Amino acid sequence: MRTISTARRIATAIAVATACVAGASVAGSGIAAANVPAIAAEPVNSAQPEWQFEFTAKWTVTLSCYFENLDRTDASGPKKYTGTGKTKDLAEKDAWNKAQADAPKGRKVKHCRTESSTKK
Incomplete structure (x- = not known):
């Protein structure tokens, strides 16, 4: 090629x-x-111009998640996690990552639901 x-x-x-x-x-x-x-x-300078603007919208999403054992018994929760991002999907991913990081050893995150989502 x-x-x-x-x-x-x-x-x-x-x-x-x-x-x-x-x-x-x-x-x-x-x-x-x-x-x-x-x-x-003559060679052309192909430097990228700097952006003149930035998206100002900021999403905040709150997830409610349960934790269960790896053998799918004994669930605990719900616990709430809040994430932020430029889009709703990025805010949900941020909240999900926070829930995954907070999962106790031997448990996994299950059944996360969106409690609220706001755009500012």
Whole structure:
């Protein structure tokens, strides 16, 4: 599989766009007669721009979870865990991870239900 670097792609795009503009500005000369600008041969800085904004929405989800033995006997709970995230799914995953981390030795998390979910 052939991989083309980002700088090559950008340089090619600039060359093609410039050739199209140059060919369109001269009547009857066509793309074949267009000269490729010297700037297209120079390396292009392909640094990614920094984001100008950030999502401000924040979800908070509270889960109610039970713990049971690994042999599926003797459940205990419920215990509540609160998670936060940029999306509802990420907030639920955060709460689930907190429940998993708090599980006593020899027990597993079962039957988690969403008690509440809010977006701020």
